[in-house]
Each structure stands twice: as C-alpha cells, then as structure tokens.
Amino acid sequence: MPSVKRPPPPGSWAPARGAARRVLAPIERILAVEASSGVLLLLAALLALGLANSPWRDAYHRIWETQVGFRLGPLVFERDLRFVVNDGLMTVFFFVVGLEIRRELHRGELSDLRRATLPLAAALGGMVVPAALYLLVAGGRAARGWGVPMATDIAFAVGVLTLLGDRVPRALRVLLLALAVIDDVGGILVIAVFYSSD
Numbered sequence: 001m002p003s004v005k006r007p008p009p010p011g012s013w014a015p016a017r018g019a020a021r022r023v024l025a026p027i028e029r030i031l032a033v034e035a036s037s038g039v040l041l042l043l044a045a046l047l048a049l050g051l052a053n054s055p056w057r058d059a060y061h062r063i064w065e066t067q068v069g070f071r072l073g074p075l076v077f078e079r080d081l082r083f084v085v086n087d088g089l090m091t092v093f094f095f096v097v098g099l100e101i102r103r104e105l106h107r108g109e110l111s112d113l114r115r116a117t118l119p120l121a122a123a124l125g126g127m128v129v130p131a132a133l134y135l136l137v138a139g140g141r142a143a144r145g146w147g148v149p150m151a152t153d154i155a156f157a158v159g160v161l162t163l164l165g166d167r168v169p170r171a172l173r174v175l176l177l178a179l180a181v182i183d184d185v186g187g188i189l190v191i192a193v194f195y196s197s198d
Contacts, residue, residue, distance in 0.1 A: 038162035041155065090155075094184075097154060101174075101181050109174040119175050123182035126152055127190075147194055151187030154180035 051060040069078030104110040110119070130149040138145065157180045161173055 038159040041159035042163070045156070093155065094181075097158070097177060097181060101178055104174050104178070109171050110178055116178070119178035120182060122175070123152075123179045123186060126150075126179060126183050127186045147187070147190040150183070150190055152180045152183040154184055 048060075051057065054060075064080065064082040066081045067078055068081055068084055069076065071077075101110070105116070110116040127150040131146045134146050134149050135143055154177075157176055161168055161176060
C-alpha cells in the first residue's frame, strides 16, 4: 500500500512563524517609514560626496578600509567595511528588489507581456543612449569606458520613490523598479562580457 502524505498537524509551524515575525518585525517597522529611508539615503550620499572631496578625504577613505567581522568557533569572517556594504548589504538590497519584481511578474503590473514590454524597452534605451552619448563626447583611449554610464543607480531610484511615497502611482513605481533592475542586469552583463579581461 502506497504511503499517503499527511498535512502537518495544526500549529506545528507556529514556532517557525513566531521566530520569523521576531526577525522581520524591526525591518518592517523601518520600511513602514519609507520617507525616512529616502531622506537618509540622500543625506548619506551628500555627506559622502562632501567628505570625499574635502581635506578630510584620507580619514574618510580609512573609515571604508576599517576591518569588521565576527568569529564563530573556528570560523572567522573579517573584511573591510567597503566589502561589507558593496558585496553584503547591496546583495540583500538587490534580493529584496528582485522579490518585488518577481511578485509583479507573477501577479502584478508586469504579469502581462504587453505591460512588461515598456520597462524592457525603456531599460534598453536607458543603456544604449548613455553609452552612445559617452562615445560621442569621449574620444581616443577614454572611449573604452562606454559601459560605465549604462546602469541606473537603483538605490537612488528607490530612494526618490520612497521620498515621494503615496504620491507615486503603483504602476509607475513598478515601472521604475523594473527599468532599474533590467538596466542594472544589462550593465553587469556588459561589464562581464566587455571588461572582464581588463
């Protein structure tokens, strides 16, 4: 007689749900105040630009070279702050944005191929036009950097959206997020294909 899979008894997932709620609750509280995260991003960018171009630039760069990490028994993780932000926190950021885009592809504004065509076309234009303008302006050896201006800064795009809050229609928010993600993926592919040997 074949074995029959039975559903888990009611309440068997309760401890896992409770643990997930405890972990996600602080993140949800921060994300609930979207405008504050957008303001914080813009202020941090202005501060970073100011410090990097000031007499204190050496101290600013030393902050990014500060070693941070943790030890868990025999396992040791130690990297500079720049690595933690660029390769750690930005990975989480892209993961969350990717989940939002995935949801829109399955059940939202991008679930229809006709609707998904606009952000795809806009992203392609957003990659080709800056690269073409760069090639027109830069000449000689500098023209090798044509792939640099291709990517949209998705963090700032999300920051502007959060500053505007509910004044931005959901469809426009999804369009901008999809455009920025497609644009960034395209930029990464260009870097991988054309600049990987450099």
